[in-house]
Amino acid sequence: MNVLPVILWSDALVWLMALAALVLGLLSRRQPPLAAAWRRVGRSRPGMAAATVVAVFVVVGLLDSLHYRPALDTPAAGASAAPAYAIETLSVLDALAVPLRLRGEKTYSAPLATHAFAKETQEIRAADGSVQQVRDFPRLRFGGAHLLREEAPAEATDGDTANANAGVSRRTADPSATTDASPVSSAMAPSALPATSAMSEKAAALAAARQYDISRRVGVAVLSALIVWAGVVVWVVQLLARRESLAFAEVGRRLWRGETVFAWRAVLLTLAAIALVVAPMLALAGDYHVFGTDKVGQDVFYQVLKSVRTALVIGLVTTLTTLPLAIFFGLAAGYFRGWIDDLIQYLYTTLNSIPGVLLIAAAVLMMQVLIDTHPQWFATAAERADLRLLALCFILGLTSWTGLARLLRGEAMKLRELEFVQAAQSFGVSDLRIIARHILPNVMHIVVIALVMDFSSLVLAEAVLSYVGIGVDPTMISFGTMINNARLELAREPAVWWSLAAAFTFMVALVLAANLLADAVRDAFDARLVGSS
Amino acid sequence: MSHEIDFAVQPRQTPPRGESVLSVRGLRTGFAAGRTTLTAVAGIDFTLHAGETFALLGESGCGKSVAALSLMRLLPPAGRILGGEVRFAGRDLLRLSEAEMRAVRGRGVSMIFQEPATSLNPVLRVGEQIIEALPGGMGRADARERALALLAAAGIADPARRIDAYPFQMSGGMKQRVMIAEALAGEPQVLIADEPTTALDVTIQAQILDLLARLQAERGMGILLITHDLGVVARAAQRVGVMYAGEIVEEAPRAMFFAAPRHPYTRKLFAALPDGVGRGHRLETIPGQVPPLSAMPAGCRFAPRCAHAETRCTLAAPAWREVAPGHRVRCHRVDEVALAASAVSAPLAAEMAASGTAQAAHVGSAASSQEFRIQEFTAQEAAVQVSAVQVSSIVPEGTEVGSALTAPSPLLEVRDLAVHFPIRQGWLRRAVGAVRAVDGVSLALERGRTLALVGESGCGKTSVGKAVLQLIASTAGEVKLDGRILTGLSRSALRPLRRRMQMVFQDPFASLNPRLSVGEIIAEGMQALGLGRAEASPAAAVAALLAQVGLDPAAAGRYPHEFSGGQRQRIAIARALAVQPELIVCDEPTSALDVSVQAQILNLLGSLQADLGLAYLLITHNFAVVEHLAHEVAVMYLGRIVERGTVGEVLHSPRHPYTQALLAAVPRIGSADEAPPPALSGEMPSPANPPAGCHFHPRCPRAGAECRTAYPAPVAVSATHTVYCVLNAR
Ligand SMILES: Nc1ncnc2c1ncn2[C@@H]1O[C@H](COP(=O)(O)OP(=O)(O)OP(=O)(O)O)[C@@H](O)[C@H]1O
Ligand code: SF4
Ligand code: SF4
């Protein structure tokens, strides 16, 4: 396939971070105290379960960070002619999620629905040839469209009883429509059409078919998930058995009892749980809208997947901005003391005394003006949104380094009084080298702890800022924009709840997992001195 | 329940003296480590009588503290009591419910801890903390009255003012007194004191031990005194139990204990004391280390380190043997050991030194594979390793000290050195005063000699050492190294001189960067100063240095946390030696170490000096170490030197009242049967505003009117002995 790879700035940063994490991981294997701390993380059962969940999110985010522009089918594609590429920038995730991305409905539809959420006026030709105007819920273009397909175009008047398990949403949504909330059969009764019974029969048939289809797919998905999972378990056990040269059964027994050093049981059980949840969703996603659709008919499941990357970028790139500032200012203030300390302290006290949201709002608005007045800077809309996302990260980073810097300053003040620092000074080792060799490695645990703790609060901060309207570009899908849109949807009667629910569930899953992992990391790294003395 | 009421309301009926108040049988305590439990206390028995002090003596990590915490049932979360019985007031404390136990703590048995700084709550006034510990049902005024009485009983001067003070406003000794007052609040029958004086100066230690003895005489309490210090045992205990690796191995009345210790471990402990052995002699050491909890030897736990061990020792744990009334020992070979010792105790030391390497190798193979063996290199071996690279003049032993002090160019010369730390206050952080840490100190040190700087904590010893090395800026005065003035030099001008002087720090756990390997730590100085040694590569240089300090060269790849305190101190010494210094400032090099390890380090320092001609500025508060290592002594008080002279002059005929008091406060093992001399009263004033006149006059028992007006002028007692006290002028 002919594509033009596009590297957005945030892609570069995300992959750089992934690479850096890998390199740091390899380096910390050579540092016994750090390696021991990471091994302690590996032993923590909740920590590793959370890490598994986070890893799934990270994979989604990384897939969504490989961008390209597909080639357009130009009619005269001569060898010499430069291929033309679509203006739209896609990611690998978009390519994998084509069914989700392209099969938009007209507007809202409830999760797993076959019919739209609002009634529309449709004209149908009755058997006698007369044209009737009917207000009813139309079949969706894609959601459950394969069910009883042959009748669908003509028989658009199926009762919405089909929507068997979306009971909440079955009340009519259009304010101008009849506001009867009674079951369809009775609502249909006044029209007293001869087709009524036939139609309700079809509706019942559709409902049954949908129910059957869904349960079949879920069943198959659960089964295959379990089979794949069992395969993974066998593979892991085999790997361990080979590495430790033990009998397969013995390793299996240890793993089952949770006696392995690395918390394999927690990881595998979490994987099982994830597989059991995700596999049915994937199986259904092909022909249904698992989480319904939004106002413009876009699949909410797709939006949720896209939000993951935004959250990860916000969480990671912001810390990337925060870290150098915090480390540099914190350590310099704590190590040198004197006027350098005074200066840095004044700087962060001043920053801290301005309410953070105001500072961010001011910076974001300024940036927005800048972006709006220079449209020529950006080749695609994706680039513009991306730059705005990065700018938001930097602004968040610039305003949030103070907490970590203060912690590091205190720690550096303690460390500089320690005797190994004085021993180095008595050798005439230069200050920068002392900071790099003697101070920094000894505050690394604080940095790691702050990093993982900050991640979830940043994800939440994005949601809040986007809600207030000073977050990411409105065209960029994020948990924040989803929740912001849901604000209006919730005000409808009946409420459109699924968008908010999906965004909320996924965000909570991500933040909760990140927090649990942060706890495990903190415990492991705080205990480092216990183990070493 | 009647007991609780007894403790709470009525004045306690003191049990008759000599009656048992606490009896421990087969107490076993462990720590959960993963899926296993490591036994830290392996079945100890002892009985504590009313009005008696029983000392539990042992080196660090032998389980003393864990035993004490088990009695109180205050173990950390991982701790588990595995068995045994603790009889107190007719009940087994280990079988009580937590609520019943709470009533016993404080009322029946109370405890004071090693670190007074952390055992008091910093945000509560001391009065409130004592009142909290009083039995309930007392009115506000009564309680305050009681707290005042307790503070007075604990020897706090002016309790009416101090009762409203916060802990940070008090010195370490005062905090320990408050802690004692708090422990006494519930009128306990048993007081457990876990290293109550380890964090304190000798003078304050003497005060606290006297206080405990007085309180005990008044109240007839039983005191369980936990300590690692034979001197404290000699001064304060009536009976002694020696702990080794979680077991009590010997138990005896004090007099018998000091006169005729029977267990090989105890005998080794005595032999390792630097007391009495003259300078230049090697101290006896105990090879190897206390075995880790996870690898306790079967049979006698001391067997891997015992010179008398034979096959049965490694097979079966020895049973108790009563060798004299009240004197019990757990050793298969008590009788042979006693015989052997009386015959060969002198040759033993020589043999140890000579065959050290072979013996260490034997121990190494027996000990766990993770531990490095400590090789006792003989002087010749070490000398061969370094003679190629280290060229220094060695002052012959016979040189007269007098000529050393007046020699034309001493290696180190300090004149009128002052270090003042500004006290900053207020919004603009203006200096409103100064802490005069060092206030005019002059010293001279020859090559190959040792000058000891002694004094109470806070008198400015360490500041002198750091100012000499230019690690802190001096306020006035000059420091000359080999005739070149160091004070005021720029960093780059100082760099080539840094090679010539190095420091060894007190705390071997804080002085090595835990993130660097031993090899990197040792190589750092060579790299920083751009030194290439004669050896082909830095790795070879590091290996030679490690061998020089008696460590396995393979240690270079390990990290500091894998080493014991003594081994870490060796690494720190190797780091200093790496740049071939001529002067090493040793800041309390052994005070964080156990007696047996201290002996190893003192031997090492001694042999390095003999071989390399190093000069040591030895900062210490331990007179035994001074006697063993130093040639000259300077006694510091409040930033100034009050007496200076050779070791013989200062330690054996001290002229300054402060020196005399310091020496009197040192618990001496030889004087176990004499009554200890009265302790020096009061504490060192703050160096921020020293008293006018002689700084020492508020505490001086012989101060006269003239002492209050002017600082005394130096008086030369002999060519080498100078005293700053008016008494000697007369
Ligand atoms: N919280 C703990 N978890 C695991 N092991 C412990 C714990 N506390 C102490 N130990 C172990 O128990 C043993 C006895 O320790 P303890 O503190 O009683 O020694 P000690 O004789 O009081 O030493 P020191 O003089 O250094 O205080 C040691 O081997 C120590 O490592
Ligand atoms: S029992 Fe044996 S090994 Fe143990 S102390 Fe006695 S002689 Fe030494
Ligand atoms: S000068 Fe006076 S106060 Fe000072 S030590 Fe001598 S006698 Fe005591």
Ligand SMILES: [Mg+2]
């Ligand atoms: Mg202890």
